[in-house]
Amino acid sequence: MAKIRDTLRRVGLNNFFFLLVGMIFWAKYFPSWGRADSPLPLKFITGIGISVIFFFYGVKLSPQKLKEGLSNWKLHLVVQATTFLVFPLVVLLFYWLFGDADSYLWLGTFYLAALPSTVSSSVVMVSIAGGNLPAAIFNASISSIVGIFITPIWMDFMLPEAAVAFDLTTTVIRLSFQILLPVTLGLLLHHRLIGFVNKNQLTLKNFDQAVILLIVFTAFAESFAEDMFAGHSTVKMLVLAVLMLGFFFMMLALMYGISQGLRFSREDTITVMFCGSKKSLVQGAVMGRVMFPDPVVFGIILLPLMVYHALQLMAGSALAQKMGEQDKR
Template identity: 80%
Template sequence: MASIRDTLKKAGLNTFFFLLIAMIFLAKFFPYWGTADSPLPLKAITGAGISFIFFFYGVKLSPQKLKEGLLNWKLHLVVQSTTFLVFPLVVLFFYALFGEEGNYLWLGTFYLAALPSTVSSSVVMVSIAGGNLPAAIFNASISSMVGIFITPVWMDVMLPETAVSFDLTDTFIKLSLQVLFPVIIGLFLHARLIGFVNKHQTALKNFDQGIILLIVFTAFAESFAEDMFAGYNTWELMVLGTFMLAFFGLMLALMYYISRGLKFSRADTITVMFCGSKKSLVQGAVMGRVMFPDPVVFGIILLPLMVYHALQLMAGSALAQSMGEKKGG
């Protein structure tokens, strides 16, 4: 039984993954509890939780390591460019060929493309595959902060073509108050609180995941309550999953050949591949909650990101394991 659990975990199918799926089913059968009319103050809880998540994220950042990381500027430039420039441009290319104006799944796909990279899973996979770990930590950290500004700008470019209202200035203000300022405060308190954070890593991780689960539940509950998924059948969702898997593979290949073209070392190439191809469900959920105030629409916009998140964990973990074994051999 333990070996089965270990195998599933290596493939990215951990407890959190199954809880995410469970939240969708709960939202489907009990949508009322996730709506604005619910007696439970879930919106207030998630709002406060988001600020706590990013405060402790700031505490985890080491100012010294961030300074040291600036030296490998060429690698950092490639990772950030692939994350925030290549990704959205690839989606825009496919949207020009196959996109439907006003289709929220396409909007959700562009949203995931504009998001920053993950932190924990990127670093873990780079470590397993034998990549440049300090560079991975630096890029994942910087990506999260840069995304607070770049993601809303990309969405402002895309959203005028849709029916979703979007105020860029208001979004910057809200994200600064809820995300950026807590990160900065946490960064300044790094020396004082890092011991506490290290001691309670498991509890803080569980807290982070709990808030994300609440965000996913409320987003899908509102969408199910308004019957927003009525126009999407099983076939379309299967096509979405296939497209997301192909998308992940395409981005990995692009980053591999870009790194080869720039004559990066094997370790740096691995860092580009895993940091540049990953997208953050955490920031996608918390930033989307601010940028898409209509929770009915947000549930659909979040769907491509959730599918991509699951696939990047499964496919990415398998690839990292394979690359790590080749290095060891």
């Protein structure tokens, strides 16, 4: 049994994954608990939790390491361009060819494409695969900060007709107060609090995941309550999963080709592949809660990101393990 759990964990099927799935079922059968008129103040709690998450994220950022990482500018430029430019443009191409303007799943797919990269899983997978670890840390950190501004701009200018109740100026202001300000405060207090953070990493990780679970639950609860998933059959969800998996491998291949064309080293190529292809569920959930204030719609918009997140962990972990073994040989 322990071996099975270890195998599942290595391919991304950890406790958090199953809890995410559990939140969807909880929302389906108890939607009233997550609605705005619920006696449980879940939305208020998640709002506070979001700011706390990003405060401690700012504490984890090292000003010195950020300065040291500036030298490898070509690699950083490629990673950020693939994250915020190539990804959205590829989705837009498919949207123009096959998209449905009235589909919130298409809007959710574009939203995931416009998001920043993950921090923890990108760095971990680059490390396992034998890539450029300092560059991975730098790019994942910068991506999260830059995304606060670039993601709303993409959503405003590229799909304005589908971005429900979306106002760019209001969104940026709210994100600045709820996310950027806590990050900045945390960065300023890095030297004072980094020891506390290092000692309590597991507790802080559990707190982060708890907030994400609440966001997912409240978003899906509203959508289920309003019957927004009517017409989205199990077959359709399986098709979405297959498409997201194909999308992930296509982006990996594209980033590999770009890196080879620029004659990057093996280590830098790995960094581009794993940092450029990963998308952050944490920032997707917390930023989406601000950008899409209608929780009924937000539940469907969040669905492609959740599917992509699970698949990128499973497929990415397996690929990183294989590349790491090749590096050792």
